[in-house]
Each structure stands twice: as C-alpha cells, then as structure tokens.
Amino acid sequence: MDKYFVYLGVVLAVIIFIPLYRILRGPTLFDRMLGAGAVGTKTMVLIIVIGLVFNRLDMFIDITLAYAVLNFIGTIAVAKYLAASKPRGGR
Amino acid sequence: MAWNFVLGNIIVSAGAFFLLVGSVGLVRLPDFYSRAHATGKSDTLGVILTTLGLIVHEGLTLNSLKLALLLVFVGLTSPAGTHALTRAALRAGLRPWFKRDAPAPQGCPTDVDSCPVEDILEPKDDD
Secondary structure, three states: HHHHHHHHHHHHHHHHHOOOHHHHOOHHHHHHHHHHHHHHHHHHHHHHHHHHHHHHHHHHHHHHHHHHHHHHHHHHHHHHHHHHOOOOOOO | OOHHHHHHHHHHHHHHHHHHHHHHHHOOOOOHHHHHHHHHHHHHHHHHHHHHHHHHHOOOOOHHHHHHHHHHHHHHHHHHHHHHHHHHHHHHHOOOOOOOOOOOOOOOOOOOOOHHHHHOOOOOOOO
16 A cells, blocks of 8 residues: 555656656746646645655644745735736737 | 545545546637636646545544645635736736637627727726
C-alpha cells in the first residue's frame, strides 16, 4: 500500500511541470502569476504525499500549512501590486 | 486490505485527476480569464479531494484534524486568490478574448475591438 503513494508522488511531480510552460511563455504577467499559484497548489499536495511516504505526516502537514499561507499571501501581494500598472504584451 | 485504504485511494486518485485537468487547462485555453477559470476551480477541487482522501485514509487522529483545517483553508483562500488576480487584471485593462466577428456587447457603439474594456465588463454603477 505504500507503493501507491510513491507512484502518486511521481505522477504529481510530472503534473507540476505542466504549468511551467505557462510561467515561461505566458504572454502577460498575470498568466505567469497564475501558473506560479498553480505550481504552489500542486506542491502542497506533493509535500503531504512525501510525508506519507516517509512516515512523518505530522511534521509535513505543518510545512504544508505554512506553504499554503505563503502561496496565498504571495498571490494577494502581486495582485495588489499589478492592479496599478498596465499589462505589457499579449492581447 | 482495509476498506478505508481502498476508499481513500480512490478519492485521492480522483483529486490527482482534477489537478491534471487544471494543469492541462492552464496550458490549452486561449486567454488569461479562461485560464483562471480552469485552474482556479479544478485545482481547488483537486486539493480538497486529495486531502479528503487522506483524512479517510488516516482515520480519527490529530493528523486528520490538521488535514481538515488545511482543507478549509485551501477551500477559502485558493478561489479568493484567483479572484483577486483576475480583478487586478481587469482593473489594469487586460482585454478578454472574443470570437472573431463577435457581436458588439451592450453599451458599445460599433464592435468589440474598439470598445474599452471597462465598458464591456464593469457595471456602470460600480464604486
């Protein structure tokens, strides 16, 4: 049954690489920030799965909570900052 | 094999599927607003289902209480963050994507391309 979570971690690590395309090629800054938020959300799940594989779930859940707070605050701060500026490039 | 292992693995697999759907939508869709639509909801549902599956997997422990708190927190903040980013994009004047030869929206004199973005999307009596 532990094998299942190892495979799930591998699948999540592959899924994390898909939004990197949007971070690198996104036409506007908002697209890049959206991709960064998506990567952060998937990383939270990956950290919990790593905690299950290492049998240290209590410690890794605290790390995940801190990561969720940082992800949210970062998105809000960038949204506040970008609301005052004109977007460059894109449609 | 206990029943909660099987049920938890099924729910966690469904959550991983929704995370994959959110990632693919982020790459495939045509403009920022539709990408926010794809990833804001699918990722939230994916995290919620994954955490719920792990709660079923764990049973009633302190870890499952902390996972439930994480579920509530992500369910509140992930849509709020996406909404704040989308609102910032609208305030900054990012134009949404329209179909070619789309009819002019209400309040626009001629066509979509010459209409300012606040006339398309913002109501007139906003603050």
